[in-house]
Amino acid sequence: MNYTTAPHTLDTHQLGSVTGLTLCQKSKPVGHSFGGIPYALPPLGAFRFRRPRPLPLHYRYGTKSNPGNFTGNCAVCPQPAWQNSRNEESWNEDCLHLNIYIPAGSAPKNGWPVFFYIHGGFLQWGNPNMAPESITHLLNDSALRCIIVQPAYRLNTFGFIASAELHNEAARDGHAAGNMGFWDQRLALEWTHSNIRAFGGDPGNITVAGYSAGSHSTFQQLAHELYFVPDEKAVIKRVIMWSNGPGVQAKGIVEQQKQFDELLRVLGIPLSLSAEEKLKRLRETPAKVIVDSQKDMSITEFRATTDDSFVSRETIAHINSGDFARRMKRRGMKLMNGECRDEHNLYRQWRTAKDSYDGVYTRLCADYPEIAVSKLLLDYCGASKTLPPGMKDWQDLFGHAYANLQVHCLERGFHRALVDHGLQPGKDLLRYRIEWRAECCGYPPEWGVTHATDMAIWFWYPGLTDEDKRILKPWNEALAAFVHGDDVEWGTKGVKEARRLRSDGKTDVWADNRWEEGLHVWQLLNEEADRVKSRL
Template identity: 50%
Template sequence: MEKPSQPYIRDLDFRGIVEGLTYIDKKAQPLCHYFGGIPYALPPVGPFRWQKPRPLPPCYRYGTHANPGVFTGACGVCPQSQWWTQPNDGSLFDENCLQVNIWIPAGDSPRAGWPVLFWIHGGFLQFGNANDLDARALLNETACKAIIVTPGHRLNLFGFLASSELRDSSPGYAANVGFWDQRKALEWTWQNISYFGGDPSSITIGGYSAGSHSTFHQLAYDLGVSDSKSIVRRALMLSNGPGLQPKSFEEAQLQFNEFLEALQIPLDTSASEKLAKLHTLDAKTLIKAVEKMKYHEFRATTDGEFVRHGLMNEIDNGTFARQMKRRGVKLIMGECRDEHFVYGSWRPPKNSFEGLFRRLQADYPLADCKALVEYYYPNQKLPAGCKDWPDAFGRIYADIQIHHLERGFANALVRHGAGNLIFRYRIEWRAQCCDQMFPKVWGVTHGTDMVIWLWGSGLQLSKKEKVIAKNSFIDNLAKFLNGEELDWGTKHPLGIRTLTPGGKVVCEVDNRMEESLRVWEILRRARATNLPISASL
C-alpha cells in the first residue's frame, strides 16, 4: 500500500537531530509522524551474541543539524525460520536488530506529553518483527492518541539459547537475552521518549500472543525492581496468559545438547570451545539446525535473574497481586473464541499421541507435559471432538497458552485483592477483512481481533465494522492509555466484556472458569512434584 509522506525533522536535544516521516492523506494533511530503526543499544553481533544488550554510550548522537540521522526505514529483523513467514533468501535478516520504530500522533502534544504504548510483536518468540504495525489509521481516526514504540529484539536461538554449562563457565553469556533486549528498549523509551513528545510517567506495555507473553515477563521483572526504576504503569496482555514456570537450566541443557548434535559439534569439547564454535557459524546455518530438532522452540529459562525462581508461586501466594496493587498497575487481558486453529498450525505434531507429547516438550517443562497429557488423554486416546492429533494439539496448546491460564491468573489476582485492577474480554466477532489473512472456516481465531485493537493495522475495516470496534474496545483502549477510568461494564472482576458474533457487547459471567482452575491446579501440583527429567510416561 502506498504511504505518501514528507520529511519530518526533530531535535532530540543532546541525542542530536533526526529525520523521520510525516505520513499525509490525499489532501496533504498529516496523519501521524514516524521514525524507523532508531538504535536503542549497540549491535549484539560477533562476540556479543548471547550477551546482554549493551547500552548506547553517553556521547552517542543520532545526527547533527548539518547531517541529521535519517530514520525513515525499519528495524532490523532477527534471523528466523521461514516455517511460518513468507519465504525469502534471508537477505532481510540482520542480527543487528536492536532498534525501535516510533509512531507519533499529529498535532500538539498535551502539556505532560503523549501517553506511550510500548508494543511487543508476536510470533511464538521464534519469528516476527517490529515492522508489521501500521498505526496511521489508529492514530488519525480514533481517540487513541499515544506514541507507539515497537522494539526489535532477538528471537529463537539468538534470544533464548540456554545452557547450564555456558552459565557455569562462559563469562559474558546470559540467558533470556531477548527479554533483556525488550527491557533495554523499555528503559531507552523511559529515558528518551520525552524528546519525541511523550510522557515517560505514562507508559503502557502491551503485546499480542508472544508479545503478551513478553508483556507478562516484563511486568513481572518491573514489579521486582525498586520504585525508582519502575517503568510500567499499565499492561495489555492480548491472547496469552501465564501459569507455567519456564524450564530450568538443566532442562534447557537437553535442548542445547541436541542443538550441538544438529551442528555436529562434539559434546565432549569444553564449554568455551562450544561457544567459540557457535560464534563462527553464520545465522542461516544455526537456523537450519534448529529446523531438525525435537526441542525446536527456544523460550524463556528460569535463570533466577530475569525470570525469578518461583515466579508462578508468586501468583498463587499473592505476592504478584500485592505488588500490582501497591503500584496501581492496571491490566487488560482476554481471548478469542477459536484461538486453536492458528495454534494448531504452528509446527503441528505427527498424527499420534506420542507425536503430541513430543511436540509439547518443545515448549514446556517435562513435569508439566506429563501432567497435562495424563489429564487430557488419560488412556492416550484421541478425545471426542478432535478430528486428529494435530487438531488435539491446537486445542491443548490454546488452552495452556491462553484460555485456561489466563483464567487461572485472573482468579489468583482477584483472590488476593487485585480484582479492581483487571479488565477481561472475549472476542467472538470477526471483521470481513480478516479473510485476507485467515481461512473463513477458522472463525474468530488467534489474531483476528488485531484489526480491532490496532484499527485494521494496514487492513481496511468497513464503516459498520469501525463502529463495532470503536464501541466495543477502541474507546476504552484510548481511556486506558490515558490512565482514565474505563466504561467496561462488568459487575464482577471475573466477569467478561464479550463482543458477540453479531457485533454486540454483553457483559457476562465467565462460565468457563471451573475447568480452567482445575488445569491451573494440576500445573501447580506439577511444579511442586519436581519430576525427574525423563521423556517416558
C-alpha cells in the same frame, strides 16, 4: 488509502538530530515515524547469545548538519518461516532497534501517553515493522492518540538459547544466561523511559502491551519489574496482554541443556569439545545455518529460562501466594487480558505435531517443562493414552492443548489469584472475550475467531468497513482510555465475567462457561510451584 510521506527532522537535543517521515493523508499530516533507531550496541561476534549492551552514555544519532536517517524500518532477527513466508533479505543480527510513531498535532500538557508494544510470533519469528498505510490509519482514524514504540528483539536461538556453557560464561560477568530477548525488550523499555520525552512522550505514562508471544513477554516484563526493580525505578504503569498469559514456570538450565546439546549435534559440533570451543564454533556458524537447523530438531522452540535473574524460580509461587497481586496493587498497576473464542485453530498451524500421542507429547515438550506436559496429557488422555472425546485427531488435541496452556486455562488461574488477593474486576482487571472477526483480518474464514484475528480490532486495520468501525468504536475508545490512564467503563463486576464482542457485533458481559476448566488446569500444572522450583 491515499497517503504520502515527507522528510521530518527533529532535534532531540540529548540524542542529536534525527530524520524520520511525516505521514500525510490527503496532504494533511497525521503523524510522524522514526524507524530503526538503535537502543543497544550490536549483539554480534563475541556478543552473540549474550545480554544486550546499552549505548554509551553520550551516544548521538546525528547532528544538525548531518541528522541520523531513520526513515526505514527495524532490521529483522534471522528467523524461521511462518506460513511459508520468509524474507532473508531483511535479516540482520544487528536488530536491536525500535520504531516510534507519533500523532500529528499538539501533545497533551505532560506529553503523549506511550504505548510500548511487543510483537508476537511464538518468540521464534516476527518483527515490529508496520506498513505506512497501517500507521497512518491507526494514528489518524482511531481513538488511540498516543506515541507507539515497537522494539525489535532477538528471537529463537539468538534470543532464548540457554545452557551450562553459556551460563558459566555469563557468570564471569556476574550475569545469568538465557532470556536475551527479554533483556532486549527491557533495555528498549528503559531507553524509552529515558528518551521518549525528546519525541513528545510522557515517560511517566507508559503502557506495556503485546500480542501472543508479545503478551507473554509483557507478563515477563511485568513480573521482572515487580520482583527485580525497586519502586522508585519502576517504569510500567499498565499492561495489556492480548491472547496469552503467564504460562507455567519456565524450564531450568538442566532441561534447557537438552536443547543446546541437540542443536550442537544437528550442527555437527562435537559435544566432547571444551565449553569455550563449543561456544566459539556456535558463534562462528552463519545465522541461516542456525535457523535452518531447527527443522531437524525435536526440541524446536527456544523459550524462557528460569534463571533467577530475569525469570524468578518463584514466579508462579508468587502468583499463588497473592504476593504478585499485592505488589501490582501497591504500584497501582492495571491489567487488560483476554482471548479469542477459537485460539486453537491458529495454534495448531505452527510446527504442527505429528498425528499421534507421542507426536503431541514431543511437540509440547519443545515449549513446556516435561513435568507439565506429562500431567496435562495424563489428564486429557488417561493412562491408556487415548484420544479424548470431541477431538477429531491428535493434531486437533495439540491445537486445543497449546491454546489452553498459552491462553484459555492459565489466564483464568492467573485472574482468580489476582482478584482473590486484591485486584478489582472491571477496574484493575479488565477481562475480555472476542467472538467476532472482520473480513480484513487476513486469516482463512474456516479458522473462525482464532488467535490473531482480533488484531484488526486493536490496531484498527485500514480494511475495516464503516459498519466494522461502528461495532468497534466502544472497544477502540475503551482501549484509548486505558492507555491514557483514564477510568474505563468495562461493565464487568465479578472475576467470572468478561466483556464480550459477540459474533453478531453486539457487546455484552459474558458469564464465563470455561472458568472451572481453567482453574482445574491451573491447579493441575501450577499448584506445586513451590516444590517444582527446587528442581530447576
